Amino acid sequence: MGHVIVDVMPKPEILDPQGKAIAGALPKLGIEGFTEVRQGKRFVLAVDGEVTDAVLSSAREAATTLLSNPVIEDVVSVREATAAELEADTAQEATA
């Protein structure tokens, strides 16, 4: 079974209140050094079988018609997911 990842972010010129709230909260948690935070969306679409060009084309159509609002958001990536991209980052948990 294959998976396609679609990444959607608010356009650079659009205000991102969620990101701003996170950027404001980080120093209060003692996490310094980040000058800006922007929050977007990440979709994982599963298909039976392999991720072919036709599947990617369908995913692009989904990305622009349903998964993003083209007035305020950019589709930044539509790509086949690697196995590593689908699993929790355990290295990251170990260092946290």
Place this chain on the structure above:
Amino acid sequence: MGHVIVDVMPKPEILDPQGKAIAGALPKLGIEGFTEVRQGKRFVLAVDGEVTDAVLSSAREAATTLLSNPVIEDVVSVREATAAELEADTAQEATA
């Protein structure tokens, strides 16, 4: 200026109503073939200067303490962003 990308997804065993709604809507738009959709979050954190190991370590701390809810979400990736990952996917707009 460097950027760190943090990807957060609902844990596999957690119900994802937003993803389910999208999966149900796709065939109504004539987009067939996707068996499951899951929706997560993607954060872009900006830093002055380069993305060092210390910056990644801070980003991991942010990912687990503020950007995700460990009860229902997994941090799937904390990594330095490439230039291509920060821009709108124009190839994708051309084919849409």
